[in-house]
Each structure stands twice: as structure tokens, then as C-alpha cells.
Amino acid sequence: MRWRRPEIWLLMGLLLASPAASPAQEATPPDSTTAAPSDTTAAEQSYLDALEARLRAKRAQEAAAGGGEAAPGGLFHDCVNAPEAGVKANVTRVNYFGNLANKVQVAGGGSLTDTYGYSYDSYRRQDRTVENRNANATYLSGEGQDPYGLLPVILRLEASTNWSEDVTVNTAGSRNTKRSQTRRAGVSATRSRLVTGPLIQNLTAGWYYNNITGVNLGEASEQTDTETTGAVRTGIPFARGLALATRLYGSRRIGDNALAGFDSPTKTTGDTLGIGGYYNRGGATGKLVVSQVNFDRTYLDYRRDANGLIDTTDVPDGAEKIVRELEERDAWQLNWDNKVALGRFNFESKLAHTYEKQQYNQSLVGAKERSSDTASLTLAFPVGNDSLSVTYKYEWTWDDQRFLNATASRGRQYLKKREVAFGWVRHLFRHTDLKGRYRTELSQDIAQNRFNENDRDRLTEEASLELESHLSPRFYASLEGSYLRKDDIAIRSTLSANNNVKRSYEVSPQYTWTISDKVSLQQTFRMYIQYQDYLYDALESVRKEDTFNKRGNVATKVTYDPNDRIEIIVKHDLNRKNNGTRAATDLAGRESYRRDSNQSINRIEFGFTYDLTDEVSLQTATFRTEDETERFSGTTSSLTANRSGELWVGAVLDQSFGPRDNPVSFKGRIKRYLAYGPNVTDTSNDYWEADLLLKWAF
Amino acid sequence: MRTTSRLSTLVLVTVLVPLAGGCLFGTRDPEPPQTAAIDYLPRSSPSNVWENCRLALTNKDSGGWDTAVSENFVYVPDGATETSFPGVAWASWDKPTEMTFIGNWFASGVTIQSDQAQWKDPASQNTNDGSGGFAQWDVIYFLSITDSFGSSTRYRGRAVVEFTLEGSYWYLSYWRDEQGEQDPENPTSTLATMGALRGTFGS
Numbered sequence: 001m002r003w004r005r006p007e008i009w010l011l012m013g014l015l016l017a018s019p020a021a022s023p024a025q026e027a028t029p030p031d032s033t034t035a036a037p038s039d040t041t042a043a044e045q046s047y048l049d050a051l052e053a054r055l056r057a058k059r060a061q062e063a064a065a066g067g068g069e070a071a072p073g074g075l076f077h078d079c080v081n082a083p084e085a086g087v088k089a090n091v092t093r094v095n096y097f098g099n100l101a102n103k104v105q106v107a108g109g110g111s112l113t114d115t116y117g118y119s120y121d122s123y124r125r126q127d128r129t130v131e132n133r134n135a136n137a138t139y140l141s142g143e144g145q146d147p148y149g150l151l152p153v154i155l156r157l158e159a160s161t162n163w164s165e166d167v168t169v170n171t172a173g174s175r176n177t178k179r180s181q182t183r184r185a186g187v188s189a190t191r192s193r194l195v196t197g198p199l200i201q202n203l204t205a206g207w208y209y210n211n212i213t214g215v216n217l218g219e220a221s222e223q224t225d226t227e228t229t230g231a232v233r234t235g236i237p238f239a240r241g242l243a244l245a246t247r248l249y250g251s252r253r254i255g256d257n258a259l260a261g262f263d264s265p266t267k268t269t270g271d272t273l274g275i276g277g278y279y280n281r282g283g284a285t286g287k288l289v290v291s292q293v294n295f296d297r298t299y300l301d302y303r304r305d306a307n308g309l310i311d312t313t314d315v316p317d318g319a320e321k322i323v324r325e326l327e328e329r330d331a332w333q334l335n336w337d338n339k340v341a342l343g344r345f346n347f348e349s350k351l352a353h354t355y356e357k358q359q360y361n362q363s364l365v366g367a368k369e370r371s372s373d374t375a376s377l378t379l380a381f382p383v384g385n386d387s388l389s390v391t392y393k394y395e396w397t398w399d400d401q402r403f404l405n406a407t408a409s410r411g412r413q414y415l416k417k418r419e420v421a422f423g424w425v426r427h428l429f430r431h432t433d434l435k436g437r438y439r440t441e442l443s444q445d446i447a448q449n450r451f452n453e454n455d456r457d458r459l460t461e462e463a464s465l466e467l468e469s470h471l472s473p474r475f476y477a478s479l480e481g482s483y484l485r486k487d488d489i490a491i492r493s494t495l496s497a498n499n500n501v502k503r504s505y506e507v508s509p510q511y512t513w514t515i516s517d518k519v520s521l522q523q524t525f526r527m528y529i530q531y532q533d534y535l536y537d538a539l540e541s542v543r544k545e546d547t548f549n550k551r552g553n554v555a556t557k558v559t560y561d562p563n564d565r566i567e568i569i570v571k572h573d574l575n576r577k578n579n580g581t582r583a584a585t586d587l588a589g590r591e592s593y594r595r596d597s598n599q600s601i602n603r604i605e606f607g608f609t610y611d612l613t614d615e616v617s618l619q620t621a622t623f624r625t626e627d628e629t630e631r632f633s634g635t636t637s638s639l640t641a642n643r644s645g646e647l648w649v650g651a652v653l654d655q656s657f658g659p660r661d662n663p664v665s666f667k668g669r670i671k672r673y674l675a676y677g678p679n680v681t682d683t684s685n686d687y688w689e690a691d692l693l694l695k696w697a698f
Numbered sequence: 699m700r701t702t703s704r705l706s707t708l709v710l711v712t713v714l715v716p717l718a719g720g721c722l723f724g725t726r727d728p729e730p731p732q733t734a735a736i737d738y739l740p741r742s743s744p745s746n747v748w749e750n751c752r753l754a755l756t757n758k759d760s761g762g763w764d765t766a767v768s769e770n771f772v773y774v775p776d777g778a779t780e781t782s783f784p785g786v787a788w789a790s791w792d793k794p795t796e797m798t799f800i801g802n803w804f805a806s807g808v809t810i811q812s813d814q815a816q817w818k819d820p821a822s823q824n825t826n827d828g829s830g831g832f833a834q835w836d837v838i839y840f841l842s843i844t845d846s847f848g849s850s851t852r853y854r855g856r857a858v859v860e861f862t863l864e865g866s867y868w869y870l871s872y873w874r875d876e877q878g879e880q881d882p883e884n885p886t887s888t889l890a891t892m893g894a895l896r897g898t899f900g901s
Contacts, residue, residue, distance in 0.1 A: 125836070125876065126856075126877060128777075128876075128877070130777070166777050168777070168877050170877050170879050171821060171838065171856060171880070172879065172880035174880055174886075176888060178781065216778070216781070217887075217888065305845050305847070305851065306806075306846065306849065307845055307899070309851050309894065309895070309898055310890075310894075311849050311850075311851055313850070313851075314848075314849045314850065364847065364849070399802075403847075410807075413802075413805045415801070418723060420722070440723050441723075442722075442724075442725065444726070445760070445801060445805070447805065451807070452804070452805050452807060453758075454758065454760065454801070454804050454805050456760060457725040458761075459723060487725055488761040488764070489726070489728050490728060490759070490761060491729060492728075492729055493728075493729035493730060493731055493732040493733070494732065494733055495733075495757070496728040496729055496730065496731045497731035497733055497734060497735035497736070498735045498736050498738070498759065498761065498762070499731075504865065528866060529866075530866055534735070535728075536730070536731050536735075539731065541733075541734050541735075544735045547740065549865070549866030549867060551866040575831065577863075577866050579740065579742050579866070581740075596740065596742070597742055601830050601863075603830055625829055625830035627828075627829045640827075642828070642829035642830075643829065644829040644830055677829050677830075678824075678827070678829050678833070679826070679828055679833060679834045681823065681836065
């Protein structure tokens, strides 16, 4: 059959497996009180992947020892344990943690995984500690290449508990203990890649019990519910390079909710419907996807003001600070992404429309609507020795609100953005290119019927030209000139007095010279000037004066590698800065400025790395800064000087020990910091930074 | 002939695109000012930039906030805010997100009050003008917000804020709320940080 081409199957696989397309995520309400406990984090996943790798290595060893045939025996086999412990410390906090995971294979292709974790954070700048404990047990009936050995579906049994306590004492000595515990247990069944005629389907159904308790600011909360979910995702590769995919998801949670001494039943229902067409044919690739999300939720909440902020102080007479809220949300989205290659021309477009409506039964927020249309069009093509690209972007969003019990809407708040960008690259001659770039963007805030005074236009225009050359393998140089203009225009008379235009000009040559295999030199020069001109400075009531700022900067870096084990880096940075204000304009229109301040900053850095062995590296670095500022006022001036510096010494260790085939690994990075200067506090003048991890799998 | 055609295309594109930009991207004509300008201070020190932030808030001038905040701005919420707003992408809170927050907040019809002593509480520490183009403060701030219905909420927090010298001006480049602080009007209660406002108006 023609549609059984590999790329179609790949496309379908990506489509069906894509986490971004998961309807479960779309339907999850943005609130902790109903959100399921978080899925596996990246760190946890990495840890479990390492466990899986260890299991595969163990099987390979057993296969090799057994003449190439791994022979599992009994109900449980191939048990792997992976303990790890570590410390992470920086200027803000010290984190101690320990984890234990074990995974055992079960007869029939299943597996049982347990994880236990503990962490304790102590904050250095605050009187605060955070403690976390978690445990999780998961049984999977099948996994890997053939997950349906035992059952026609992948059965997942899961139970977990997460506990945390955050104790914070504020500056006034008031202590708050924020404690929460989440318990979750349930079962789900999944059937993937079920082929029925031309249809490829993924089916999932699940049932879970959730219990979430918490205390914050002395107020207790609890939610207990049962959760039922179901999802069907279907792919139809109906022609070469063309495929259709649909997804349907539904969930329902029913239970009880308690908050600050009040009790109430709680219910959440949500559904998602999505349909997408995917194509890769005739030089065009892309997708057109439509999705719709509906969501209703009844729960206890604090009384909120018209902006959705908790407001328990302005409660009307006879009313409670806790309300039984009904929240409804409907949203839909249309996306069309397209790429076309026609000869030398490449065209890419992205169009999107989203609309969302949200309504509250009790909150003074009332009903809110939000809509967004975006477009991005890019055309790239070569012309002789030149490469050109033109991009146009457009965004038009608005939101509106009808406050609770109001008879009319507030009015739409619009945001309109337009941007055009032009890129140009020309190959001049051997190893030398000229690059040009121009971009302008207009952003407009518009309040319908002038419901606020915040109408504003912001115009940005920038252009740059860069000449870069790799004159030899050892020498690279570039020269860049750039221009930036920003117009900040408030439309209404109540705010327009500050309307201004900022113009910046910059020239920046730099080079990198590899003097020898051991020594390299890099220098960057930067000259920069900015003018700020007020549009209504001629009006006496405005009292604003135009200003200028200019700055010169030379940065030098020398790297010296005397041998394979040693690296030395020396850097110097010199900055000079002048500020001024326009003092007068003569009859010929020439402007003169008076100088307000001069500033000079000198900074020198030194870094040294010595690889003592393949496993141990010693490092140190230091910097010193001198900052002198001279301020002028009339005929007098004042000079202030600040000095600051830092020194750190440390080591990096990557060591394994114990059995060669099953070593214990220790990785560590530790530094001691000593610092002085105006930014340094009692907690940052002398501290340790560490990242130590000891782990083993057996 | 072919070279002429290429040159024509090149000139056409390089000239037309900026020209089109100039024509299509004109700003609207503003109304002449009827009030005095907000008296922003020169951005020549971290103290001035912090004061400019207060002036921008109390005057609801999003342009003033945009000018004070660095293009590399990063916001990190306190633990209570993270718990209360789990749906917000805090890890990617940058300058555009900050300006979306400011735009939505100022458009909501609120009145914002904070005097100099509240915006930089005397209990704040290390509020110096930095060294070498960098300053780090340990600041306690207070804001009082009244919405269009007269409902008022207060925010007081302790934060680590950093200022950097970029180009030739100082900017507010980093803001990490650490914890909510005591309510001056009701010492037994603890107020939320500005993270609650960012969580509400940031998207």
C-alpha cells in the first residue's frame, strides 16, 4: 500500500507521541487545588533513565556470562537498586538530598519501580527551611519493544505520596509554616498503535484517587476526589504525504473540598477535541490544527476583587471571606504552519488564532474574553553573491471583561504589533563577508472607548552593518556599526508630557589573534552614544531637558595554555562614561550640552586551572574593580571611589571506585568564595559553593 | 543583463523594505500634554532607577517602567507565589513578560500608591550605588492598590534586586522576591509580595 511509507509512519509516530499534543495537559486547570501531582520531572526522569541503563548493562553482562542467552527465572528477576546522595550549596541556599530507586522485572514482561526521595533546604539569606519527602511505586504490565506480552493493554498501577514543609520567618519575626501533602493512587490502561484498517489509534483510560491537604498562613485546606479520564487519539495516513489526526479527551473529578473551616462538594469536568491535517508533499510541509477545550469547575475559594486578587478585607456585611466558586472556561485554537521551497525561494509562514472565554460565578472578575491573531511570514532567497531574507510579523490581541453584575463590558484592550525585518549577507572576497540587518517594530496599546488613559505607541527601528573576516586561520576580525531608535509615545494628554525619542549609535571593532598554539589575544573596542530627546521640552509646564550619554569600552583577554594541564586567563576591562544635559541652543540651531558626570571603571580578572590528574582539577579566579565617579553641579564637583573584589579557590572531582564493573561514582565541584565591596553582605563575603553527588547502582 | 537584474532586485528590496517600514509604521499623533511631566531622575545610579520604578508605578506609566527595566530582566518569585500560581511560566519570566504584566495591570483601572519610604523601606539593606557597573540590594517594598470598585489590597515583600550598567545607563535587571512581609496596618498578618500581582496580570 502506498501510504505505508516510512516517513508517514514516522509522522504518525511523532504526532501520536508528541507530549505537546497531549490533551491531558490542555485540560488541566491552572490551579493547584485540582492539579494532579506533578508528572516525573526532568531530574527524576534522568535518574530513572540511569536506572534503566544499569538494568540493560546487567542483562548484557548476564547474557555474556550465560553464552548469549539471558535467562530470567521466577516471578521477580533483574533487580537493580540505585541509591544517590548529594549536597548543592550556593550563596542563596544549601540543599541536601538523597534518593533511592529500585526496579525489578516481573514475569511476563512487566516491571515494578519504587522511588524514595528526601531533600532539605536551608536558606542562607533568609530565615527559611524547606523539607520534602516523596515515595512512589509503579507497576507496568509491559514495556519496551513488545509491551503486550501479558495483557492486550499496558496496565499501569501507581501509588505516590509527596510531603513538604516550608517554614519562613519574615523580617518582623513572624513565622509561617506552609505544609502540604499529596496522596495519589490509581490505575490506567493504554493501548498504543492499534491498527484498524487505515486507522492507527492510541487509547487510554484511567481512574485515580487524590487527596491533597495543606496549611498556609494558619488556614487549612483539603481536597479529596476521584478522577476518571479517557482519551482516544487516531491517525489516518490517507495518501502519500498526507495524514489526518484527531484526539478526544475527557476527564471528571468529583469529591469534597474544605478551606478555612468551610466544606463543600467539588466537581471538575473537562474535555478536549482536536483535529489536524499534516502534509509533506510537492515541496510543501506543514500542518493545520484546530482544537477546542472546555472546562467547568466548582470549588471553594477566597473572595476575590475585580482583578482576581484575593481580597478578604473588603468583604460586604454578612458575607463570608470564602465563597463556593463556579469557574467555566472555553477556548479554541487554530494553527497553520507552512513551509514551501520553490527553486531558490524558501517561504515559511505561521498563522494562529486563539480565543478564550472565562467566567466566574462569585469572583468580582465576572467574565473575561481574550482573542489573539498572529502571523509570521518569511521569504529567503539568493541573488548572485547575496543572500536576502524578508520577514513580516503581525500580532493583534485583545481582551475584554464584564465585571460581576455589570450591565456592560469594560471595553476591549487592544495590543497591535507589526514588525518587518530585512537580512542581507554578501560574500565580498576570500574569508570575508558583509552582513546587514534592518528591523522596525510598532507596538500599539489601544483602549476601546478610552476606558483607560494608557494608549501608547512604541516604535523601534534598528539597523546594523557588520564586516567580518577570517583573514587567516589564526586571525579573525570584525567591524560593526549599529543604529537604534526608540520612540515612546503616550497618546493621551495625561501622560504625553514624557514622550521622548532615544537614538543610539555604536561602533565596535574586535579581533581574535591566536599568536601561537599556547597564546591567544582577543580585544574588543566599543564606542557608544545615546541621545534622549523629549518631544514637548519646549513647553514650560513639561520641564524636561534633553540628555546624552556616551561610553567607551576596551576589553582585552589573553589566554595562555603552557601545557595540556594548565590554562591561564587574564582579562582587563576599561570603561569610561560621560553624562550630559542640553544647556543651550544658539541662533544657528547648534546645541551645546553641559557635562553632569564622568565615570571610569577598571576591572582586571585572573583565572587559573590546573588538571592535577584525569579525575581532579584545581581552579582559582580573582577580580579587582575600581569605580570612580565625578559628579558636577554648577561650579563644584564631587568624587566618589568604590573598590570591590573577589577570590575563589576550588576543585572539580570525577572519581569512580569500588568494583570495576559496578563502580561507585563521585562527582563534585566545590569552591570557597571571599569577597569585598559595596555589594557584599554578611552572607556573601565568605561562603562555600558546592555540587557534590555520590551514586551507585547494583 | 543578468547582473543588472540581480542589482535591481537587490536595490529594490534594500530600499523598499525600510521605506515600507517608514510608511506602515508611523505612530499616532499624541494629544498635547495637559499635565507636568513625570519627574524621572537621570538613570545615572541604581537609586535613581529604583525611584523611577516607583514613579512609573504610581503614575501608571508603562513607558517609564520599560525605560527602567533591562532587556535582560529576570524575575524569580517567592515560594508562596509559586504555590499560588502554578500555571505561570515563572522560569521564563523576562522583559516581554514583565511588560505584558505592567500593561495588563495598568489597564485594569487600579490606583497605585507608594511613597519613597514605603518603596524603599528603612529596614532595607545594602541599598548602595554599587561598584563596577553592578549593584545588589536587599530591599523591602510596600504598595497599596485600589481597584475601580474601591477594593484595596496591599503588598509588602522583601526582595533581592540587582542593577546593571548597560551601555551608558543603569537598569533594573533582576528581581527575586524572597518572602512576604508584615502588614504595617495589621502587624499580625503577613502580606503577599508583588509576585501575586505578576501571577494575576502576567498572562
